[in-house]
Amino acid sequence: MAREIYAYKCRLCDTMHYPFRMVCKNCKQNDFFEFDTVPLPRDGKLLTFTRVYNLPPQYEVPTLGLGIVELENGMRMLGQLDIDEPKAGMAVKGSVEVVREETYDDFYGMVFRSA
Amino acid sequence: MSVDLEKILRPIPAEMAPYEPKYMLLASGEAAVVRAVDRDEIPDLLKHVEPLLHVERDYYDVVAARVYAELLSHYQYRFQDQYVLAVQVDGELAAIVNGRQVTPNLGLSLHTLALRRGLRIGAHAFAAKMEYHFDQLGHDEVLIVAESPIGFRRWMIEYKLEKRFETPHELGGVPSWALTRELFDAARSSLVVGRRPVPPEILEKAKEAILPPSDPPTPALDPLSATRSKYDPTATALMVERWAMEGGMQDA
Amino acid sequence: MRDVYVAGIGITTFTRLEFALSEIASYASMMALKDAGITEVDQVYVANMGAPRVNHQTALASAVVDSLSLTPAGAAAIENGPASGGSAIKAGFQAVASGMDDVVLVVGVERMREVNGLEATDFIATLTHPIAEYIYGVTLPAHAAMFTRLYMDKYGVTERHLAMVGVKNQNAALNNEWAHLQQEISLEGILDSPEAMTNNPYVAEPLRFFDACPVSDGGAAIILVSEEKAKELGRPMIKISGVGQATDTHAVHEREEPTDLLAVRKAAADAFEMAGLTPDDVDVAELHDAFTILEIAESEEVGFFPKGEGHLALERGDTALGGKIPINVGGGLKGRGHPVGATGVAQAWEIVTQLRGDGGDRQVEDASVGFTCNFGGFGNNVVCLTFEKEA
Numbered sequence: 001m002a003r004e005i006y007a008y009k010c011r012l013c014d015t016m017h018y019p020f021r022m023v024c025k026n027c028k029q030n031d032f033f034e035f036d037t038v039p040l041p042r043d044g045k046l047l048t049f050t051r052v053y054n055l056p057p058q059y060e061v062p063t064l065g066l067g068i069v070e071l072e073n074g075m076r077m078l079g080q081l082d083i084d085e086p087k088a089g090m091a092v093k094g095s096v097e098v099v100r101e102e103t104y105d106d107f108y109g110m111v112f113r114s115a
Numbered sequence: 116m117s118v119d120l121e122k123i124l125r126p127i128p129a130e131m132a133p134y135e136p137k138y139m140l141l142a143s144g145e146a147a148v149v150r151a152v153d154r155d156e157i158p159d160l161l162k163h164v165e166p167l168l169h170v171e172r173d174y175y176d177v178v179a180a181r182v183y184a185e186l187l188s189h190y191q192y193r194f195q196d197q198y199v200l201a202v203q204v205d206g207e208l209a210a211i212v213n214g215r216q217v218t219p220n221l222g223l224s225l226h227t228l229a230l231r232r233g234l235r236i237g238a239h240a241f242a243a244k245m246e247y248h249f250d251q252l253g254h255d256e257v258l259i260v261a262e263s264p265i266g267f268r269r270w271m272i273e274y275k276l277e278k279r280f281e282t283p284h285e286l287g288g289v290p291s292w293a294l295t296r297e298l299f300d301a302a303r304s305s306l307v308v309g310r311r312p313v314p315p316e317i318l319e320k321a322k323e324a325i326l327p328p329s330d331p332p333t334p335a336l337d338p339l340s341a342t343r344s345k346y347d348p349t350a351t352a353l354m355v356e357r358w359a360m361e362g363g364m365q366d367a
Numbered sequence: 368m369r370d371v372y373v374a375g376i377g378i379t380t381f382t383r384l385e386f387a388l389s390e391i392a393s394y395a396s397m398m399a400l401k402d403a404g405i406t407e408v409d410q411v412y413v414a415n416m417g418a419p420r421v422n423h424q425t426a427l428a429s430a431v432v433d434s435l436s437l438t439p440a441g442a443a444a445i446e447n448g449p450a451s452g453g454s455a456i457k458a459g460f461q462a463v464a465s466g467m468d469d470v471v472l473v474v475g476v477e478r479m480r481e482v483n484g485l486e487a488t489d490f491i492a493t494l495t496h497p498i499a500e501y502i503y504g505v506t507l508p509a510h511a512a513m514f515t516r517l518y519m520d521k522y523g524v525t526e527r528h529l530a531m532v533g534v535k536n537q538n539a540a541l542n543n544e545w546a547h548l549q550q551e552i553s554l555e556g557i558l559d560s561p562e563a564m565t566n567n568p569y570v571a572e573p574l575r576f577f578d579a580c581p582v583s584d585g586g587a588a589i590i591l592v593s594e595e596k597a598k599e600l601g602r603p604m605i606k607i608s609g610v611g612q613a614t615d616t617h618a619v620h621e622r623e624e625p626t627d628l629l630a631v632r633k634a635a636a637d638a639f640e641m642a643g644l645t646p647d648d649v650d651v652a653e654l655h656d657a658f659t660i661l662e663i664a665e666s667e668e669v670g671f672f673p674k675g676e677g678h679l680a681l682e683r684g685d686t687a688l689g690g691k692i693p694i695n696v697g698g699g700l701k702g703r704g705h706p707v708g709a710t711g712v713a714q715a716w717e718i719v720t721q722l723r724g725d726g727g728d729r730q731v732e733d734a735s736v737g738f739t740c741n742f743g744g745f746g747n748n749v750v751c752l753t754f755e756k757e758a
């Protein structure tokens with residue numbers, strides 16, 4: 001099964017949220033589980049980015065690319081970048097991959113490459 | 116005869132190209148000189164290494180103890196092919212690095228000891244010795260270990276060293292890492308700085324005298340306090356000891 | 368609401384401190400108690416972020432109140448990320464203002480050098496959104512770096528502006544004996560010389576080593592009292608006249624305008640409104656310069672300068688000692704150090720020192736109104752305070 005990162009759509013007012021929250025930001029509905037999951041689109045454009053040199057000890061790589069991407073539906077998300085020379089505004093495409101490994105767990109997240 | 120015995124005990128030095136001194140501007144804007152230390156200057160270094168034996172942070176104690184032993188045995192002709200470089204700022208001792216040649220192709224990094232903190236002087240000194248190994252001694256590879264987390268970050272991570280865990284390092288057999296010529300060339304532009312030749316007046320000033328470091332790392336108020344606080348979180352033992360030691364409460 | 372005054376202050380050196388956490392807190396507290404001339408309090412608030420995780424100690428307030436022999440006073444720890452200090456002062460303020468307590472000790476403390484730098488970085492990173500940020504390896508320098516890039520593109524802030532803040536604050540720390548960094552730096556050494564890029568390497572592009580505050584241990588304490596008690600103690604009358612706190616989205620990418628720090632804007636506006644002051648009334652300010660860009664951005668959001676012009680004010684020297692509105696004259700987080708839980712209280716400590724006229728070489732002339740901004744998370748939880756000297 002293809003892995004997805006989900007946005008959460010309010011059943012009352014259709015507002016999309018990412019990441020998950022318990023109460024809708026827009027209509028403040030507070031019934032339980034009143035969200036539908038919608039996979040986040042993969043295409044977007046890079047808003048800002050960095051390359052980090054001082055990483056937490058779990059990382060075996062010397063540096064890590066990170067960026068905030070504006071997805072084609074207008075939502076934004078943060079992801080890892082596998083791009084040698086990122087440029088603000090460039091088109092990128094995401095894929096869901098392992099972004100952090102801890103002793104007993106793998107964590108999946110979005111890794112963006114140039115589109 | 117003792118003279119003959121001394122001949123047997125002394126190592127026969129290999130040919131080693133001399134280190135060509137360089138200088139660089141530090142973050143403070145001051146000029147730092149890196150130069151090889153002559154054997155007869157070793158006692159001048161030793162007196163500034165000795166106090167660091169009692170600095171129980173960042174493994175200064177371990178590193179200082181080893182550097183002390185290495186420099187002393189170098190001075191007494193009991194160390195094979197060791198070199199010692201010093202970093203001086205306005206004459207003041209700011210860092211010591213040493214290493215040795217194992218074979219004409221293989222170098223071994225011994226230690227890096229920064230006596231002035233906060234300006235990456237230790238990092239500059241380490242880069243200088245790597246440059247010596249590759250550019251002047253012509254080694255293909257240098258074996259390295261780290262004693263401290265800050266050392267690990269500076270060398271293993273910043274230079275992206277290769278693991279050589281199967282090769283025991285002379286410093287207690289701990290896992291070795293290696294800087295290859297290829298990795299060094301890759302790191303050159305970002306990590307290695309320095310200008311040659313050193314303006315004569317700057318070099319003269321450095322050679323004239325090794326002045327004491329103005330702000331060297333000092334021991335914590337309590338000997339062994341770092342270790343002790345781990346098993347005595349209430350610090351009772353620590354406070355009692357300090358009061359006994361100083362005859363009263365220390366001004367925070 | 369009753370008026371609230373600061374009757375005592377205390378601080379430890381910010382550096383690596385090889386003492387137990389509760390002992391660091393106690394040193395700062397003892398100085399503050401001594402300064403106020405008291406041995407009893409009604410309530411203790413301990414601001415701290417890392418004790419359970421970094422120092423393996425919980426219920427820190429119980430340890431501190433007992434170590435100071437202040438029992439049976441009430442005591443509680445307040446963990447609110449890097450804004451723990453400001454939040455604890457707010458709690459103390461409310462306790463006195465409400466009339467419930469007359470004397471409150473607020474002490475901020477952190478001992479994060481107990482672990483190595485990489486682990487300390489990870490510990491701070493746990494304040495980010497667990498699913499949308501932390502798992503990606505985001506650190507605080509990374510957030511600040513992405514924010515900086517947007518700021519550069521939008522407002523023309525350059526690496527030189529950032530370096531200027533770094534030089535200003537790190538060198539200001541030379542006038543503060545309690546500050547962590549006691550090493551002068553120069554623009555030539557960190558920006559212009561051929562060695563500069565090696566002296567000052569990237570931590571998270573475009574932020575460099577000297578754009579970031581160091582990792583420090585330390586404690587700072589203040590004593591909050593009612594007006595009646597303040598007069599009785601006879602210390603200089605320094606009043607906390609405004610308190611503002613505001614929050615923003617946990618995940619940074621959810622903010623509508625990513626270069627805005629709305630929580631800073633609102634917290635500052637609320638503090639000024641409560642005090643009946645405007646940003647122009649401020650004589651000396653402590654802003655949360657964990658990264659150089661933050662001093663520039665906060666100086667705009669709190670209202671000292673128009674949005675997008677903080678770096679121009681910096682160029683003019685407005686934010687230096689002797690300028691229009693001196694910022695971080697004691698070194699700020701950059702020079703003084705940033706023991707996270709202690710920082711908000713240390714900012715208050717500096718402002719009270721200034722308003723009392725005890726600033727020595729870093730004294731801002733005739734300072735009578737002070738301001739602090741304690742910035743938690745990456746701008747998602749902010750506390751601003753105004754302080755006024757009464758004749």
Ligand SMILES: CC(C)(COP(=O)(O)OP(=O)(O)OC[C@H]1O[C@@H](n2cnc3c(N)ncnc32)[C@H](O)[C@@H]1OP(=O)(O)O)[C@@H](O)C(=O)NCCC(=O)NCCS
Pocket residue numbers: 173174175178226227228229230231232233234235236237238239260261262263265266267269382383548576577578579580581582
């Ligand atoms: C490892 C070593 C050589 C590195 O030296 P270096 O590259 O000169 O490192 P620096 O002194 O510049 O870096 C640390 C200092 O930078 C300063 N610093 C840290 N963060 C800073 C920041 N954000 N802004 C400005 N200064 C900062 C601090 O003063 C810090 O000192 P502190 O830990 O006492 O607070 C040196 O730490 C050392 O001699 N350690 C003991 C021996 C050892 O471990 N040797 C290596 C064995 S492998």
Ligand SMILES: [Zn+2]
Pocket residue numbers: 010011012013014015024025026027028029
């Ligand atoms: Zn809704």
